[in-house]
Amino acid sequence: MNAIDNKWIGTRTIRPDGVDKVTGRAGYAADNVMPGMVWGKVLRSPHAHAVIRSINTAKAEALPGVKAVVTAADIVNFPLDKSVMLGIQDMRWMCRNVMAREKALFHGQPVAAVAATTAEIAAEACKLIEVDYEVLPHVIEIDDAIAPNAPILHDFIKYEGKPSNIAGTMVNKVGDIEAGFAQADLVIERNYDTRPVHQGYIEPHACTVSCTADGKVTIWSSSQGQFMVRAMTSLLTGISQSNIRAIPAEIGGGFGAKTIIYLEPVAVMLSKKSGRPVKMVMSRDEVFRATGPAPGMKATVKIGMKKDGTIVAAHGVYYLQAGGLPGSPLRGPVGCSFAPYNIANVLSEGFDVVSNRPKVAAYRAPGAPLGAFAVETVIDELCEKLGLDPLEVRIKNHARPGDKAVYGATFGSITFVETTDAMLKHPHYKAPLDKAPAPHIRRGRGVASGFWYNAGGESSAQVNITEDGNVTVTTGHPDVGGSRASTANVTAELLGIDHSRISVLIGDTASIGFSNLTGGSRVTFASAMVVTQSTEKVIGQLKERAARIWKIDPEAVDWENGEARPAGANAGKFPALTLKELAAKANEMGGPIGAGIQLNTVGADPGFATHIVDVEVDTQLGIVRVIRYTACQDAGRSLHPSYVEGQIQGGVVQGIGWALSEEFLYDKTGKMDNASFLDYRMPVCSDLPMIEAVALEIPNPKHPQGVRGVGEAGILPGLAAIANAVHDAVGKRFFSLPLSPPKVLAVLDS
């Protein structure tokens, strides 16, 4: 643990990248230009499901101003029968998601791309590309996709020996659920359905790419991992990683969806063929139609409880919508839904279902909010029927350190009970609520909890002392929400110098060691770890330099408040040497001062969240409004409290959108009907109250500052907490999301 008196850790410093972001100077992906640049545009499938018989690009290529055209023939083909994985992504699906091959599998899937001197000419040329399609019957919904005689998307995918749209399964099991249910005093089983939702980052995907005559590629793009951009582009173009430099632009929101790429390999091939730098920017319409939403779900959850609140058995079956290519986040609902609780008998089953929709991508605790919605509403109903307090029941059943989770891991120092207890004791939980303030207004309160794995993984940092005695820190993680601020706080703390003397940068793939994605709630945890170790090495060097100057043993030197001092009277009497003084003497005393660390970080314990929400239901209009919200997570140690709160508040509001208003709507031809921010309704400022974020600080013993990841768990409980609150308000249970006004009215009228 960090024993020194914290001057910077836990303070609300101004983020290193802040001024650029409030003055409009920060460079996001679409802000970049290169000399001689041309513009790339993508031609997308007008059909939800069609065989691509042929593509004729001759007329497009002949249009004046057109510099290059690419199709799937220019992207590396990964044959369907052999899986090639990069992390959790299968290149068989990625190459087809980037550019359709045999078939178009969803409306909006890329089919070809053009680079031209202007964006308008590129768009015009796309219209001149002749694609011969054989249109096939399509299927959008899960029930239709798994029905007998459903149109099959991929002939090679078999389930129970037959061609199927079930592309994968996952099972977690402990104990014997039948024996468990037999012990229960009450068993409740419910069916659920939810719609796909989009991550909704405000910055559309964009990149600028330069491929030069010597085969070197520079990519400037916005992503959750410049090393992922490099590796995936390398695989999809066949260009070696050493010839690709991926420069991370500022990222305008990702929430998981920018852990994969769409444009970069296409832009590389356009640049290679045209000999010009290429810029590509998606429109919002393209973002909705062709970039990953989170899956919709059909599920059945059955839970058995004793009269005293003990959960004795639980069974969850979750079907998730993968989109046109396999890859639903099954481990979300399958592994997470029951993980907050110590339940002796659990069966948790997941099915990955393909249908003619855009391929899903990660979204904040991928898949887990869906499972939590189902499980946490069944628990609420059990508590209601048995007359038990829902938070006390969660505490009664809480998983403890040392328990084996249903997904196989043994829990370390988890703090679910502390998180839930904080909500039980929070004034909000017992605050009076006028349940019928007006004739058509009903109010209610709901609670729910959630679990997310969190992650460690590969991270790199370099800490350098400048010649004038200040500090630059470089890490390999795109900063989605203030991680540079946390890094600066840690470095200032360890070096004992003023925060303003530290600059924190995100390195490109050629200037910093490999670092895995910004995702999994891992960046603050992992970067604090590598930055701490790098800074400690630097402090070691500084002590050595001082020892050399004083001609004493380095062991006899202390580093305190930004200065080297003799450790005690025995070490000798010397005036302290400041960082500036040591930097000035660096070259005569052994050369530049700096150190880097590259680690596979471990010790990230899972994250838990418990929420309390009050809602107001207009029973005439069916509108549900959130009027008070309190959300609790354990941050372990808040390196920068504002950005911890920000993660929680942002996650909560994404959960509110998922619960109340967000959904993909399709027309009969398989086209998305609401591909705009006007019709895809994310929460706006006037929809919401303030969001109270309660961040506990129970240190993670496996982290130098005690950090636990907080990025994702905040999205988990909201879906169920809101449904539970609406039940409390109107006395009806809701099993389908979003709780849009027509749906609410239909249930109220039933």
Add this chain to the structure above:
Amino acid sequence: MAKLHVTTTINGEPTEFLASPDQNMLDVLRDTLGLTGAKEGCGTGDCGACSITLDGRLVCSCLMLAVEAEGHSITTIEGMAQGDHLHPLQQKFLEMAALQCGICTPGVLVAAKALLEKNPDPSETEVRFWLAGNLCRCTGYDKIVRAVLETAAEMRGAA
């Protein structure tokens, strides 16, 4: 389409540019004039990331034709700070961490400044409805609303 010559004022500077009759102001700001502080989040006036003011009135620059700037005065996020002196809203957004990824921030700041110029003492509800046209997906708006209210209070105190 032949381009038209436009004479306008941007952030107090007399400015001339050529634009097609169908080109929107946002594209001219970003691609012709190099003022990339205004962002394109949607291109349909739904997200507010491209917010500017036209003769003091808040508009989405993606919904404005560039030729409509003729003879008018535009301010963008680049005109908000005076040299190295940040506007109180910019300073408060930094102090109160009212941004995460920052892509919506220029639009939110331009909109918030337009609000405080009209209404120096807005209620929380007024701030929330005024900013309802500026989507932010990171923050849940909590810290944005607090920062605007706090800035308004400070500016009233200083006035």
